[in-house]
Amino acid sequence: MGILGWIVLGLIAGAIAKAVLKDRAPGGILATLVIGVVGALLGGFLGSVLFDAPLEEFWSLQTWLLAIGGSLLVLVIYGALAGRKGSARR
Numbered sequence: 001m002g003i004l005g006w007i008v009l010g011l012i013a014g015a016i017a018k019a020v021l022k023d024r025a026p027g028g029i030l031a032t033l034v035i036g037v038v039g040a041l042l043g044g045f046l047g048s049v050l051f052d053a054p055l056e057e058f059w060s061l062q063t064w065l066l067a068i069g070g071s072l073l074v075l076v077i078y079g080a081l082a083g084r085k086g087s088a089r090r
Helices: 003-024 029-050 061-089
Strands: none
Touching: 003 029, 003 061, 029 061
16 A cells, blocks of 8 residues: 555544544644544554554555554644643643
8 A cells, every 4th residue: 555545544544533532632633634644654654563464455454453543642642742731831
């Protein structure tokens, strides 16, 4: 699967991750979608390195789980960092 496929998958995975995290995910939908793309790329990279997972299929359950997991991970990290910045101003 090419980079364009991962971008599309990341947009969808970011929206799913935002729905799962609901109010705990900071930022608007645009920020969430961009973070979803980064998370999908990260999840795909980690999956191929750590689990030797073949990621050629767009409709593979394994590919989707890695993309959504990566998006959730990046959103949680982003939320922790954004929350820390917000609390320092108060």
